[in-house]
Amino acid sequence: MLRGLYITATGMMTQRNLMNAITNNIVNAETVGYKKDMMVSRSFEDMMLVQLKDHSHVRQLVPDVGPLHTGVYVDMTEVDYKQGYFEQTGDNAEMALSGEGFFVVDTPEGERYTRAGNFYVSSEGFLQNADGYYVQGQNGAINVGTDNFSVSTSGDVLVDGAIMERVRVVTFPDLLDMRKEGDNLYSYAGAGAAQQPVGTTVRQGYIEGSNVDIGREVADMMVVYRAYESSQKMSTMIDETLGKAVNDIGRVG
Amino acid sequence: MFQAAYSAASGLSAQQKRIDTIADNIANVNSAGYKARRTDFKDAIYSTLPRMVQPQNGINMEMGHGVIDAANNVKYIQGAVNITEHPLDFCLEGDGFFAVEDSAGEVSYTRGDAFSLVLEGDLAYLVTKQGEFVLNNQGERVAFSGRAEDLVVDGNGMMKVRVYSGETIPDANNPGGVIATEEYVDIGRLGIYSFPNKSGLTSIGTGRFQETEVSGAPFEAESYLLHQGALENSNVNIAEEMTRLIRTQRAFQISARALSVADQMEGLANIIRK
Numbered sequence: 001m002l003r004g005l006y007i008t009a010t011g012m013m014t015q016r017n018l019m020n021a022i023t024n025n026i027v028n029a030e031t032v033g034y035k036k037d038m039m040v041s042r043s044f045e046d047m048m049l050v051q052l053k054d055h056s057h058v059r060q061l062v063p064d065v066g067p068l069h070t071g072v073y074v075d076m077t078e079v080d081y082k083q084g085y086f087e088q089t090g091d092n093a094e095m096a097l098s099g100e101g102f103f104v105v106d107t108p109e110g111e112r113y114t115r116a117g118n119f120y121v122s123s124e125g126f127l128q129n130a131d132g133y134y135v136q137g138q139n140g141a142i143n144v145g146t147d148n149f150s151v152s153t154s155g156d157v158l159v160d161g162a163i164m165e166r167v168r169v170v171t172f173p174d175l176l177d178m179r180k181e182g183d184n185l186y187s188y189a190g191a192g193a194a195q196q197p198v199g200t201t202v203r204q205g206y207i208e209g210s211n212v213d214i215g216r217e218v219a220d221m222m223v224v225y226r227a228y229e230s231s232q233k234m235s236t237m238i239d240e241t242l243g244k245a246v247n248d249i250g251r252v253g
Numbered sequence: 254m255f256q257a258a259y260s261a262a263s264g265l266s267a268q269q270k271r272i273d274t275i276a277d278n279i280a281n282v283n284s285a286g287y288k289a290r291r292t293d294f295k296d297a298i299y300s301t302l303p304r305m306v307q308p309q310n311g312i313n314m315e316m317g318h319g320v321i322d323a324a325n326n327v328k329y330i331q332g333a334v335n336i337t338e339h340p341l342d343f344c345l346e347g348d349g350f351f352a353v354e355d356s357a358g359e360v361s362y363t364r365g366d367a368f369s370l371v372l373e374g375d376l377a378y379l380v381t382k383q384g385e386f387v388l389n390n391q392g393e394r395v396a397f398s399g400r401a402e403d404l405v406v407d408g409n410g411m412m413k414v415r416v417y418s419g420e421t422i423p424d425a426n427n428p429g430g431v432i433a434t435e436e437y438v439d440i441g442r443l444g445i446y447s448f449p450n451k452s453g454l455t456s457i458g459t460g461r462f463q464e465t466e467v468s469g470a471p472f473e474a475e476s477y478l479l480h481q482g483a484l485e486n487s488n489v490n491i492a493e494e495m496t497r498l499i500r501t502q503r504a505f506q507i508s509a510r511a512l513s514v515a516d517q518m519e520g521l522a523n524i525i526r527k
Contacts, residue, residue: 012522015256017302017316019518023257023511024317025295030271030504031294031320039316044306049505077313088306089291090330118293118324120452123469130293146449148348148476180315182298183323186424190313214507225514232521239526 002072003037006236010071011231014041017074018224025212026221032130033096033115033184035079042075081175084211086203092147093119093127096120096208099200101169102186105133108143109187113170116184118207121147131183137165151204167202170194256318258514260297263319264508267294268501270322275498278489284461285335286344286364287487288327289494295323326452327462332364332488334480339399341368341379344485349445349474350462353385354394361385362446362454362471365485370401379404383459390444390473397440404447406481410443447474 021039028034049065053195086096094218095117097103102113112133119135122128125145127135142157149159155167172178175191188194271292281287299315334344343351343365348360368387370377379395381385386394395412397404403415416438448454453467464471 003453016257016518019515020260020316022258023264023508023515024319026504026511027260027267027320027508028294028317029507030268030501031296032323033296034296037315037317069478074302075304075312077302077315079313081360084455089328091328116295118292120326121450123448123450123467125449125469130295146348146447147451176313178319179313180296180299181455182318184295187283214503217508218510221511221514229521232525235453235525236527 005235005242007069007071008231008234008238010044010073012228012235013222014072014074016226017233019228021077022217022221022224026214026217029210029214029217031116031184031210033084033208034212035081035084035115036212037180038078038080039074040075040078040153043069045074052211077157078176079178079180080211080219084208084210086206086207088206089118090205092149092205093121094205094207095119095151096166096206097169097200098203099197101171101197101200103129104136104168104170104194105129105185106136107133107185111136112181112185112187113178114184114186115208120246121145123249129184130229136168139165142167151190153201153203155202167201169197169200171197171200232235255515256316258512258519260317260319261512261515263297263321265505265512267322268505268508269319271501272380272498272505274303275494275501276326279491279498280495281487282489282491282494284460284469284487285484286332286366288329288332288364289487290325290327292322293326294320295326297321303444304322320367324452325333325399327454327456328488329451330488331485332354333486334483335368335486336483338482339367340404340482341370342366342482342484343368343406343443344480344483345445345477346480346485347474347477348447349477350447350471352388352392352444352446352459352471353381354388355383355385360388361457361463363460366460367484377401389442390442392444393441395440395443405437406443406479408478408480410445410477410479412440412443414440445474445479446471448472477522 015141018039021037023037029207046067049068051063051065105112105114118130119127127142129142155169156163157165171190172188174190178186179189183186270480274290274292296317299317302314302316305313323390352362354360366381368379368381375398381417389395389464397414399414405413415435417435422453423499448471449469453465454462455465457463
């Protein structure tokens with residue numbers, strides 16, 4: 001019975017983490033290039049329960065009771081890389097990616113990857129992201145001079161009609177190894193080098209909205225809330241049963 | 254309290270800031286030369302949850318901690334050109350800003366305004382409604398002798414003043430007589446400047462912007478068309494702002510809902526043992 005108390009506790013802890021992930025999705029429903037997080041919960045490995053000190057079975061020394069899960073835990077966070085909607089901004093420096101892949105920005109911690117294309121032209125004429133990191137082309141930072149430039153769908157940067165650079169767009173062998181770092185940035189923690197994505201186009205003058213579906217998140221939130229409530233009810237019930245066992249059994253009169 | 258409550262609170266405050274920006278834009282829908290702003294968000298830091306089974310590393314266990322407002326940039330999209338036919342109304346189509354200097358010598362930049370004239374002796378100075386002097390491309394105050402109607406500015410900002418000379422010819426319909434000849438005298442070019450990073454300009458109100466380190470130094474703009482007798486409307490697109498307002502308001506509401514659900518969950522935890 002004490003084991004039941006611990007199992008319901010793992011349920012409550014897991015639901016709280018799921019709630020954290022859902023809330024993070026909800027508040028980022030208007031964040032440029034945000035991709036939805038999905039926390040996957042899973043039950044602990046089965047364990048085999050056996051009867052001890054039971055002498056009714058003569059043949060089998062330790063008779064089985066059956067398998068038991070000892071609760072639930074957060075197995076992993078999966079990022080949903082589904083395309084977000086496009087929002088037209090008319091700003092030349094802003095871009096959105098249609099299809100797989102990330103823009104590359106140079107940060108003090110090394111290269112980072114982002115879907116947020118709300119860039120601007122810096123005072124030195126370089127393309128920078130909202131936090132001031134340089135957006136990378138094939139040959140490093142992109143110097144466009146002023147915001148009077150155009151970008152083709154393949155990512156070629158044209159200044160005065162001449163191609164001067166190509167925006168670097170990359171993807172990775174295993175997107176499950178991408179890690180979110182905040183500030184709309186991702187890092188890659190897996191093996192293998194960056195690759196060029198196939199069929200990805202760059203849209204100038206657009207930004208990509210978040211791919212969070214608010215309705216879905218609210219529904220998930222309700223589910224999590226009720227699951228949490230059930231775990232809580234179970235805790236209360238087990239506690240009451242334990243209370244009976246401790247206080248009422250054996251009471252005389 | 255638990256993380257979801259703090260994340261939800263960060264959502265409320267970020268969405269609130271965006272609603273403020275939208276309200277500002279909508280309020281300035283009729284302000285000549287006003288440029289709309291847009292608030293962008295970014296996700297806040299992530300932390301790694303402990304994984305309770307093997308393998309403990311190498312698996313994505315990132316958990317987000319809410320949202321931050323990342324940028325609140327002015328979008329220098331062209332506003333509609335509104336013809337007024339008043340000779341001292343100026344506006345720009347394309348890139349650029351007029352440079353204006355206040356009495357203390359402080360220079361700021363504006364997308365255009367209804368200018369007027371101030372007389373000092375024989376000279377008429379071109380000034381803004383706030384009394385700032387409009388500068389030419391040499392950084393000098395624009396002045397000429399003549400009337401407002403005599404100032405003619407072409408699309409490139411070249412200024413000419415109509416000068417009357419010669420004898421007046423008596424005319425039956427006109428007591429003062431009609432002027433024999435008129436000619437146009439060059440008085441230089443209006444100073445139209447642009448910046449490498451216009452988003453870096455500081456807005457100081459009344460449609461004025463100031464140069465900052467982030468914006469870079471002003472340079473003479475090239476790709477513009479100057480209109481005399483016209484004003485630039487605000488570039489606020491009301492349909493776009495309303496759409497964004499509705500979206501932001503929903504995001505705000507649902508963040509509030511998440512906060513309330515988080516609170517109820519805390520309440521449940523609190524009554525496990527009554």
